[in-house]
Amino acid sequence: MTKSESLAADPMNTTLDRARRGDEMVVMLVDDEQARVTAIRFGISEGAKVTCVTRIPAGPIVLKSGRQEIAVGRNLAKRICVRPCPAETAPVCATLADVDVFVPCEGC
Numbered sequence: 470m471t472k473s474e475s476l477a478a479d480p481m482n483t484t485l486d487r488a489r490r491g492d493e494m495v496v497m498l499v500d501d502e503q504a505r506v507t508a509i510r511f512g513i514s515e516g517a518k519v520t521c522v523t524r525i526p527a528g529p530i531v532l533k534s535g536r537q538e539i540a541v542g543r544n545l546a547k548r549i550c551v552r553p554c555p556a557e558t559a560p561v562c563a564t565l566a567d568v569d570v571f572v573p574c575e576g577c
Contacts, residue, residue, distance in 0.1 A: 481553065486546035488521035488530055494551035495519075504548035511539050518554060 482497055496517045499505040505514075512534050513519060522531040522538055529540035541549075 482550050483552075484547050485519075485530060485532075485541065485549040485551050486543050488524070488532075488546075488551070490521055490523050492521045493518065493554040494521070495554050496549060497552050498550040500548050500550065504545055507545055508541075508549060511541065512537065513539075513541075513549065519551070 485494070485496075488494060496508075496513055496515055496519065498515060499508045499513075508514065513532075517534060520533040522533050524530055525540070529542050530546050531538060531540050
């Protein structure tokens with residue numbers, strides 16, 4: 470089983486295009502090379518904590534990543550696997566963007 474298959478099988482994981490306003494998430498996987506390069510240009514990589522600021526109807530998902538807000542198109546958002554970050558683990562998840570190797574925290 471590949472990494473993307475195992476992540477897709479986990480019911481806690483979803484794709485970024487399903488995010489709702491206020492959701493805090495940890496990026497688990499960007500599933501293809503071209504999408505990964507585009508996401509990295511936006512400052513989004515595996516292990517990054519992002520918050521959904523808003524969803525534009527039939528448009529992009531606006532995210533907060535660090536100190537910046539970015540609009541991610543729906544097609545790219547469908548390629549990014551995320552896991553909700555529960556409120557009690559949010560401080561732990563916030564530090565994930567600072568590490569080189571992502572190790573999921575309890576509940577993330």
